[in-house]
Amino acid sequence: MSQWYPKNGRVIFHIDMNCFYASVEMAYNPKLKGKPLAIAGNPEERKGIVVTSSYEAREKGVKTTMTLWQARKLCPNLIVMRPNFDRYRTASTEMFKMLAAITPFVQPVSIDEGYMDITECEQLGDPITIAEKLQKQIKNELDLPCSIGIAPNKFLAKMASDMKKPMGITILRKRDLPQKLWPLPVGEMYGVGEKTARKLNAIDVITIGDLARHDVYQLKQVLGINGERLQNRANGVDPRPVDPDAVNEFKSIGSSQTLPEDTTDETEIRKLMHQLAENVERRMRRKQAAGSSVQIMIRYHDRKTITRSKKLQTYIETKEDILQAANELFQKHWNLEPIRLLGITVQDVDEKQNIAYQLDLFTYEQEAEKEKLNKAIDELTTKYGKNPFRKLTNLEKDEQPHTSFQKDFLDDYKR
Numbered sequence: 059m060s061q062w063y064p065k066n067g068r069v070i071f072h073i074d075m076n077c078f079y080a081s082v083e084m085a086y087n088p089k090l091k092g093k094p095l096a097i098a099g100n101p102e103e104r105k106g107i108v109v110t111s112s113y114e115a116r117e118k119g120v121k122t123t124m125t126l127w128q129a130r131k132l133c134p135n136l137i138v139m140r141p142n143f144d145r146y147r148t149a150s151t152e153m154f155k156m157l158a159a160i161t162p163f164v165q166p167v168s169i170d171e172g173y174m175d176i177t178e179c180e181q182l183g184d185p186i187t188i189a190e191k192l193q194k195q196i197k198n199e200l201d202l203p204c205s206i207g208i209a210p211n212k213f214l215a216k217m218a219s220d221m222k223k224p225m226g227i228t229i230l231r232k233r234d235l236p237q238k239l240w241p242l243p244v245g246e247m248y249g250v251g252e253k254t255a256r257k258l259n260a261i262d263v264i265t266i267g268d269l270a271r272h273d274v275y276q277l278k279q280v281l282g283i284n285g286e287r288l289q290n291r292a293n294g295v296d297p298r299p300v301d302p303d304a305v306n307e308f309k310s311i312g313s314s315q316t317l318p319e320d321t322t323d324e325t326e327i328r329k330l331m332h333q334l335a336e337n338v339e340r341r342m343r344r345k346q347a348a349g350s351s352v353q354i355m356i357r358y359h360d361r362k363t364i365t366r367s368k369k370l371q372t373y374i375e376t377k378e379d380i381l382q383a384a385n386e387l388f389q390k391h392w393n394l395e396p397i398r399l400l401g402i403t404v405q406d407v408d409e410k411q412n413i414a415y416q417l418d419l420f421t422y423e424q425e426a427e428k429e430k431l432n433k434a435i436d437e438l439t440t441k442y443g444k445n446p447f448r449k450l451t452n453l454e455k456d457e458q459p460h461t462s463f464q465k466d467f468l469d470d471y472k473r
Contacts, residue, residue, distance in 0.1 A: 064210075069185050070300060071174040072207040072215035073157065073192075075150075076224035078170035080112040082149045083139055085201035094118060095137045098126055099316060107316045109141060113224065147470075149200060154471035156195055160188065165300045166468040171219075173212055175300035189227045197225070213296035214239075216248050232294040240267030240292075249288060257281065266292050305468045311347065312403030313337035320359040320396035327397060331388065334402040335381040347407050348373035352383035355401035356392060366391045367405065380404060 075081065079097040084090045094115035098106045106126040118133035130136050150169045157164045160182065163175035182188050189206045196204050205226040207218025217239060218230035230238060245255035247266050257280050263269050269277075270292035277285030290296070313334045321327065342348065352374075353367035366387050374380060384402045 067210050068175055068177045068300075069179075070209055070212055070215040071176060071185075071189060071192075072209075072212070072219040073153075073172055073174065074205045074207070074219040074223075075153065075170035076203040076205060077110060077112050077116075078149075078202070079110045079141060079146055080115075081202050082146050083142070084112070085149075086145060088201075090137065093137055094120070094133050094135060095139065096120055096126075096129055097141050098129075098138050099141065106138075106318065149202065150468075151471045152200060153196055153202070153204075154468075156192065156199075158471055160192065162302060163300045164302055164471075165304050166471075167304075169468070173215065173300045186227065186229070193225065193227065211294070211296035212298050212300065213248065213291045214294055220246075220248075235270070235294050236267070239294075240265060240270060242266050244269050247288070247292065249291060254281065254284075254288075309407055310353075310403050310405040311338055311341050311345065311349070311407055312353070312401055313341070314355060314399060314401030316399045317397060320398050322394060322396050327388075327400070330400050331381060331384060331402070332377075334400060335377045335384060338380055338402055338404055339375065339377040342375050342404060342407070345407075346410050348375040348410055349404035349407040350374070351405035352380060352387065353401075353403040353405055354384050354387045354391070355399070355403070356388070356397060357399035358393075359396040359398055361398070363399075364391065369406075373408075374404070375410075 080095045083095065083097065090112075092114060093112070094117075095112040096115055097109045097111070099109060108120060108122055108124045108126065108129050110122055111120045111129075115129070115133055115136060118136075120129045120133055120136065126138060129138075146169060150166075154164060154166055154172060157172060157174050161174055161176050161179055163178075164172060165174075166172040176182075176185060176188060179188060183191075185208050189208060193204055193206055196202055203224040205219045205223045205228070207215040207221070207228050207230060209215040209218050209230045210232065214230045214232075218228040219226075221228045221230070221238070242265060243255075244250055244258050244263055244266050245252070247269070250258070258264075258269065261272070261276060261280060263272050263277075269289055272289065274286055274289055277289055279285075281288065315330060315334065317326065317330065350373050351367055351369050353365055355363065355365045357363040368383055368387055370383060374383070380402065
């Protein structure tokens with residue numbers, strides 16, 4: 059057993075749920091199993107965006123972020139469903155509870171993936187046995203498939219979980235890198251996006267092995283400090299611990315949404331801005347946080363994306379303040395071309411208990427009472443899906459479901 063649990067090393071799992079949204083829908087309705095299924099933000103719209111799809115749909119070429127008209131062209135019998143986030147949130151929480159029953163060292167990173175450090179779990183058996191039991195438990199109890207990567211650190215575990223899907227279990231040790239990791243294209247490496255891959259290809263870094271062996275000085279010239287970090291990862295070096303409290307660390311809180319179709323309609327844009335600001339306010343209130351910078355993101359019809367931010371003199375937390383700052387940025391930087399996606403983010407965020415609020419003595423009680431009301435409204439909103447006390451205004455009619463998903467529930471499995 060000592061060969062599996064080294065004295066000076068770690069044993070890390072990366073659990074990756076396969077086609078999570080689609081798999082949850084299939085578990086809920088078994089008649090969908092084996093059929094091409096897509097979860098899309100706006101199923102009624104030709105330009106609705108595919109959030110995720112089943113393997114049967116992927117075999118036909120259906121991909122995430124593809125428009126529905128493109129997806130249906132590739133797969134005419136595609137079944138399209140709206141996202142049911144309450145259903146996905148419940149499944150995610152139950153899955154993470156299973157992980158936490160094995161070890162307290164669990165770090166969720168999104169609704170459908172997370173890390174486990176099982177270094178201290180020798181009494182439960184070898185890592186493969188633990189992984190097989192966990193995979194079977196998730197499948198038997200939730201009817202959901204997952205892949206598990208086993209490695210000495212988080213990066214290699216993440217890469218390993220991608221190597222066999224669905225229902226795969228893959229071990230990736232440092233001695234395996236020349237055979238299993240280095241032959242892969244550098245663009246398949248976790249942490250390397252399309253732009254970074256193009257920059258690396260331009261300096262003859264084609265595979266992950268090329269990155270592992272390349273001159274570090276040139277990498278830093280091209281990518282800055284990230285060049286050295288990526289080279290370390292390519293060589294299997296990643297000292298980051300599995301941190302159960304990482305989900306509580308945040309520096310920004312935002313919300314973004316793809317529009318049903320590219321638009322220059324200011325009424326439609328204004329409607330979405332209100333909705334995004336409201337989402338950000340609710341998430342900040344749930345975390346009891348405030349921030350001192352606001353950023354907007356605009357993605358145009360040609361996929362060109364810009365971000366612009368503004369540093370504020372005070373901390374803000376309300377929809378009105380967020381919207382005012384975001385609108386100023388938008389009016390200043392929108393070039394009047396059709397918009398595909400909008401995002402609003404409050405940055406430089408901290409918990410309110412850490413911020414020295416200078417509340418006026420005469421308004422303190424009023425602020426405190428408002429906090430209680432807001433908390434009650436948030437609890438009801440979480441339960442029923444929309445603020446039950448707010449009248450429907452013209453800006454709120456025909457709300458479109460979001461294709462983005464907040465992460466502020468990821469520690470619910472501990473409760």
